[in-house]
Amino acid sequence: MSSANQPEGPAPVKGGLVAYLTVAGAMKAAEFYVGAFGAEIAAALPVDDQGRTMHVHLHVNGASxxxxxxxxxxxxxLQPPQAFxxxxxxxxxxxxxxxxxxxxATAVTPPADMFWGDRYGQLRDPFGVLWAMNQPKR
Structure with missing residues (x-):
């Protein structure tokens, strides 16, 4: 993704708690999250000569x-994702x-109705991060 496609200036931070992930291929992960989860790239620093970037800011599902x-x-x-x-x-x-x-993404736990009343499932992205989805009971 070229810098011409990146928004200018700082992006607003959304949410009271912001996860900051270190992954192998931050721009590739950002592009995956855009396609898989509907994220928007709010800001990104250019990649270096090794293809790495120090910072990508996404807005996903109403949060940063x-x-x-x-x-x-x-x-x-880099350390493998663990325990979250x-x-x-x-x-x-x-x-x-x-x-x-x-x-x-790789299916881990397909969506199912859970004992607490919600519908819940888990998947793992190609960068090793475990994602959970929860649909509250209405």
Whole structure:
């Protein structure tokens, strides 16, 4: 993605808690999240000569999500995602889940009605991040 496609100036931060993920291929992850989850790229720093970027700011599902590549030479090494998931609250979980899988996410727990009354499922993106989707009972 060229810098000509990037918004100018700082993007507003949405949400009271913002996840900041380090992944292998932050711009590729951003583009995947656009296609799979309907994210919008709010801002991104250009990639370096190794194809890495220090900062990508996304708006997804009414919140901000930030990404960067690892920069081990600055003490910021890549580590596999562990012990967390990102939750998307959705209205049409079956369609949203199927769309994410079609875009390249791996099904982990297909959507099902849960004991707490909501419909819930999990998938893993190509960058190793576990995503949960939850459709509240209406």
């Amino acid at each position: 999500l930030m990404l960067s590549d690892a920069f081990p030479e600055y003490g910021h090494a 998931s990102l939750m998307l609250m959705v209205d049409d979980i079956d369609a949203r889940y199927a769309h994410a899988v079609a875009a390249g």
